[in-house]
Amino acid sequence: MAIAVRADETEILDTHQKALRINLDQRHYGTFAEIGAGQEVVRWFFQVGGAAGTIAKSISAYDMAVSDTHYGKCERYVSRQRLQSMLDCEYENIISQLSKTRGDSTAFFVFADTVSARNFKGTNECHGWLGVKFQARPNDDDSQIIIHVRMLDGDNALQQESLGIVGVNLLYGASFLHHEPEQFVESLLDSLSIQRLEIDMIEFSGIAFRQVDNRVMSLKLVQLGLSNAAMFAADGTVLQPSEVLYKKPILVERGSFRPVTYVNVDMLRCAHERFSREAEVKSEDIVQLMEITMSSLLSTGTLDYRDFLARVDLLAAEGMTVLISSYFEYYRLAAYLARYTKKQIVITMGIASLRELFNEKYYVQLEGGILESFGRLFKNELKLYIYPLLDVATGDLTAVQNFEVAPRLRKLYGYLVERGCIEQLDNFNDKYLSIFACDVLRKIEDNDASWEEMVPPEVAEIIKRRGFFGYQPGSQS
Amino acid sequence: MKILVADDDPVSRRLLQNYLQKWGYEVVVTLNGAEAWGKFEQEDFPMVISDWMMPEMDGPELIRRIRAGGKTNYVYTILLTARSDKQDMVKGMEAGADDFVSKPFDRDELQVRLRAGERIIKLERALEQQNQALREAQAALKTVDNRPVE
16 A cells, blocks of 8 residues: 655654554543534544543533533634633643643643534635644643634535544644644645645644744745645734624735835725715724735745745735635635625725636636636626825826726726726825836845835834835945 | 816825826816815815715716806816716716716826816817807807898
């Protein structure tokens, strides 16, 4: 039988092998606490044999009142909050009960999940929170990994199966790959595929991961195809999309943000002001996202993590929430966001992006071509807000009103404008129209200090302090 | 040639002003129909470009007033509109518009339509001058006819 291997030629163990290896390793010992979708993870450890070497306790506090008695009250049972209370409670229990007797030779763990698998009618959101709180070695301080999964199988039994597999992968990774977080992330979908299960959030914390940047790990999820999108807040906290987007009006600005300039900030301001004037949209409810696509991050051919973090740090300085996505086509981004909200979605972009949107080469794989893509994009009242483009050489402004598309698309474009699907932003700051990110980079490279006038002061300060984009301190004119 | 522009959308207004000035026209921009009407009463404009939907006074109403205003020179009017409905076109034409340019507008199309308008204005002016000359000639002939025969 052929042995599956990773790119680095390490062997990929199947779920049975992973569970057995944990069972046979005498150091790892702990509790399984599972709610929903059966006790699919612990079942693997009982099945493969040698479970006594691993399982101190298995519990499923399925009844809500029983669950509350164990873990305290919570608003939603399939939530990060409930998962955390399960991990904390069971971890405290096992440490207090067993550390005196076997603490010097055992690395304790708690595995927990709270899951909503497909119901009989198939009407519910199929997702779950899984986590492991553990000691990397005996008597160590605790470390923790949390993931959120979307279960995509159309059948409850298959969902349970995939949950069991990812749970074993998670515990195996925590036990044996915690020192190799990137390999750990890659291993999460061993024996699975993204068609069956998507991991849209991962968070490492605790002593074993003190060097881990969760934003890079989120990026890894998308890069490795475990998820199509990942999100994090300005403070670097990894966010689960539904926690942020659920039932909210959403405003997205896509860009390379290399670096974020006054134009990016002004575009978002203009779009927010206009969005706030839409019927049934409350200004304070709008979720703003700065989206960077994987194709933008891979524009040079390889993924440069330092460059990625530089862009994200600068967006964080402006207080922005960042979305990393593999949804290059806007209609796919729209479908992704629409999963979480029925409220209005607005995407704001410049004229250059609008030009790309009307490029038919991106839609050849769709049977309905550009018409199909626009049908998908503009459903649910989605709108595009367009920031104008100034030709600095001629002084000509291009806006929605005079934007030119291929002759055969003119009527389609006119229709979308007339219908209000594409709107021109009119409250932009004129003095920012001549700013282009590529000029900022060129000026930094040329030691021309005038780039500082093209970005917000806090952004300039970080670029200078941390030497981003090749900035050389003390040499600029 | 002097053109009066009425549009409440600042971006459209700016685009029109840029284009028209580049093409050599003298441009006066106004924010709505009411302001445009005020300007029109004060100055002579051979051509007016007006948006359809505007606060205070819309494009068709502005054109109706221009037509009813009784100025002697013909004023060429273009309605700028996102409306593509036939009924709307009819309504605009009935108000007295000479032409339409649909939004979003094509720069070349706009320029061509302006040239057409210019030609009509020039023809109208030439015709007016010829009529004036004819009227003067007729008056001169009447004077000759009324002289007593010696």
